[in-house]
Amino acid sequence: MSGPAQFDRIALIGFGLIGGSIARAAREQGLAKEIVTTARSAKTRARVMQLGVVDRVVETNAEAAEGSDLVILCIPVGACGAVAAEIAGHLKGGAIVSDVGSVKGAVVKEMAPHLPAGVHFVPAHPVAGTEHSGPDSGFAELFINRWCILTPPEGTNPRAVEKLRAFWAGIGARVEIMTPEHHDMVLAITSHLPHLIAYTIVGTADELEGVTQSEVLKFSAGGFRDFTRIAASDPIMWRDVFLTNKEAVLEMLGTFNEDLSKLTRAIRRGDGEALFEHFTRTRAIRRGIVEIGQDSAAADFGRPHEQLEKKP
Ligand code: NAP
Numbered sequence: 001m002s003g004p005a006q007f008d009r010i011a012l013i014g015f016g017l018i019g020g021s022i023a024r025a026a027r028e029q030g031l032a033k034e035i036v037t038t039a040r041s042a043k044t045r046a047r048v049m050q051l052g053v054v055d056r057v058v059e060t061n062a063e064a065a066e067g068s069d070l071v072i073l074c075i076p077v078g079a080c081g082a083v084a085a086e087i088a089g090h091l092k093g094g095a096i097v098s099d100v101g102s103v104k105g106a107v108v109k110e111m112a113p114h115l116p117a118g119v120h121f122v123p124a125h126p127v128a129g130t131e132h133s134g135p136d137s138g139f140a141e142l143f144i145n146r147w148c149i150l151t152p153p154e155g156t157n158p159r160a161v162e163k164l165r166a167f168w169a170g171i172g173a174r175v176e177i178m179t180p181e182h183h184d185m186v187l188a189i190t191s192h193l194p195h196l197i198a199y200t201i202v203g204t205a206d207e208l209e210g211v212t213q214s215e216v217l218k219f220s221a222g223g224f225r226d227f228t229r230i231a232a233s234d235p236i237m238w239r240d241v242f243l244t245n246k247e248a249v250l251e252m253l254g255t256f257n258e259d260l261s262k263l264t265r266a267i268r269r270g271d272g273e274a275l276f277e278h279f280t281r282t283r284a285i286r287r288g289i290v291e292i293g294q295d296s297a298a299a300d301f302g303r304p305h306e307q308l309e310k311k312p
Helices: 017-029 042-051 061-065 077-090 105-114 158-170 180-207 213-218 224-231 235-244 246-269 272-291
Strands: 007-013 032-038 070-073 096-099 124-127 147-150 174-177
Touching: 007 017, 007 061, 017 032, 017 158, 032 061, 061 077, 070 077, 070 158, 077 096, 077 105, 077 235, 096 105, 096 158, 105 180, 105 235, 124 158, 124 180, 147 158, 158 174, 180 213, 180 224, 180 235, 180 246, 235 246, 246 272
Parallel strands: 007 032, 007 070, 070 096, 147 174
Antiparallel strands: 124 147
């Protein structure tokens, strides 16, 4: 326990990678007297009960929201509006309502109109994740030293914002505040476009005619393998990200296509100088990420090779 609990009751609606990690971390840090959760399917709810990392598992979103001081929607972005409508009449006065969605403009637009006056809406996005999902995939350390971006609408009670900031800091995150529009633009380049590129390249390799699929898998350590990790991310979550952050992604994609054309031209013309200059610049960005502690300098995204099982 790290001091007195910040909340009497926290409700986590959705218990996958993010909801499950918040539950584990908040419990470990003693940030709530009670943690209540629910998930869409009876199967997930039963599994959460077995895991024993929350105090109560309830059947409905409304039941979870009832009497909770902090309600966090940990579900796909596309489901947030409907769930906000469902819980609206069950929220306690003064409660903080938040989410963890990877897109913020759409979440604000879909959720805000349903929430009653007297409830504080502070959307959030922890910029931390893995390619795994489901109730078993979460872990308490997921947010340590990762950024969590809060996008409170104008006029939000500053005390509510501060309370949520302290909560995320309590589970290890560093917190920054920005507008939903700016968030969506930043994440379009740092997260959404990289996922789109990974999904594209892995799909392209899958459909090649001159190279067999077994060759693609066998020689994947040449670079392809690292894209497959990103392209293994949850299809529902990522479908929703591209449907809801359309404008910012299309804008970044336009810039990306122009830059790809420049590199294509350099290759076609045999312009080694242009290629060398470009690759030198990008290498420096990788060093910068390591320097600010957002990744390890170890090869393979820091995964030790001993973890790989030997296959025939
Ligand atoms: P996840 O592991 O797939 O878990 C999703 C949870 O939401 C499950 O408990 C699921 O219930 C529930 N759910 C799904 N559809 C629902 C619906 N229509 N109504 C109510 N509940 C529903 O997903 P996750 O990775 O934790 O992602 C959750 C949110 O976090 C997403 O908005 C995503 O954008 C955001 N996020 C993800 C990452 C990441 O790397 N994964 C990082 C930062 C933020 P069942 O199990 O019963 O289906």
